[in-house]
Amino acid sequence: MAGTSLLALIDDIATLLDDVAVMTKVAARKSAAVADDVAAMTKLATKKTAGVLGDDLALNAQQVTGVKAERELPVVWAVAKGSLINKAILVPSALLISVIAPWAITPLLMLGGLFLCYEGAEKLWHAFGPRKPEDTAHREELAHALADPDVDLVAFEKEKIKGAVRTDFILSAEIIVITLGTVAAASMGERVAVLVGISLIMTAGVYGLVAGIVKLDDLGLHLNRQAASWKQSLGRGILVAAPWLMKTLSVLGTAAMFLVGGGILVHGIPALGHGIEAFAATLGWIGSLAASLAGGLAGLVAGAVLVMVAGLVKRLRGGGAKPV
Structure with missing residues (x-):
């Protein structure tokens, strides 16, 4: 009997171990599937936030303008730390919204899309519209700060960092909202993984590239001073190319803002989104490009309307403040 009981116990243990092995394989497969899902969602979110990324690059590189060459990298690092703090605030806030008010994700996404379109249209207006007195005053202030040795450059640098971090908060909020809309139907663990992953990727990518861009002129000068003629040619x-790179980034960033922002708006209005998709389906291989351009056009129109409304409101406020 004792031998029979021992054999039965061994058989039960073997069965249990077999069950554990099966469950472990299932869990491993599920973990791999979840990892694949997270990677796919992160890739999709990265594509959707590309419009903000291009503008973020150009904007942050411009923010460092006016800082002494030896202080450019410390300033970029200070802004990058501020960006991480911004995302440490925004990611939990976004996750909380997705739990207590998931219905708010689409409206927030639409607001983010509208803001992108407005920002893009405002950039176009600043580029091609009449020059404002405050823009000229800002450039004169910057030139004075660089030329006057009595100006407190530490205070000037701190102001630049504060301004850049404030701008980053808005752009980071756009990135987080767009990403949240992408992973709204995913599990909480996947949402956390994607939002944190996107935050780290975007911060490292943007500020790493900004650091490289702002030091391009230093690299060019260094190579231009070398003895080898090919190094001098490369340096020149x-x-x-450095100024043209900045302009190209700015142009591509603006175009991407309309494409991404307009695409969000189009998909947020089901009738319009389905209509564009149905029309694009009749165009064959060029259909996806046509749908993207239609979204970009919708974004351009929405941005132009918002800029006109904002300008009208400013005029009304200014008119109301004047004495009769």
């Missing part, structure tokens, strides 16, 4: 090429 970098010095010529």
